[in-house]
Amino acid sequence: MSNSAKIRYLIDASGLKQADFLGILGMGSKQSLSNKFVNERWSLDDVIKIAEATGSKLAIIRPNGEQIVFSADNAESEE
Numbered sequence: 001m002s003n004s005a006k007i008r009y010l011i012d013a014s015g016l017k018q019a020d021f022l023g024i025l026g027m028g029s030k031q032s033l034s035n036k037f038v039n040e041r042w043s044l045d046d047v048i049k050i051a052e053a054t055g056s057k058l059a060i061i062r063p064n065g066e067q068i069v070f071s072a073d074n075a076e077s078e079e
Contacts, residue, residue, distance in 0.1 A: 014054035
């Protein structure tokens with residue numbers, strides 16, 4: 001599953017519409033958002049904002065179970 005498909009699933013599962021993310025991502029048109037989906041052009045900042053807007057978290061889970069959670073403010077580490 002592509003990154004865009006995963007992001008689309010996350011948005012759909014949250015009950016929000018893709019158009020709701022124009023402001024969240026600071027985009028001016030539906031076409032620019034559509035281009036992100038088609039071209040797979042997601043920055044880490046984009047994914048963090050989408051995760052937070054859908055009530056989710058973005059994290060890297062290390063082999064020892066340590067979680068490095070990303071947020072719009074900063075990254076934090078949880079065990």
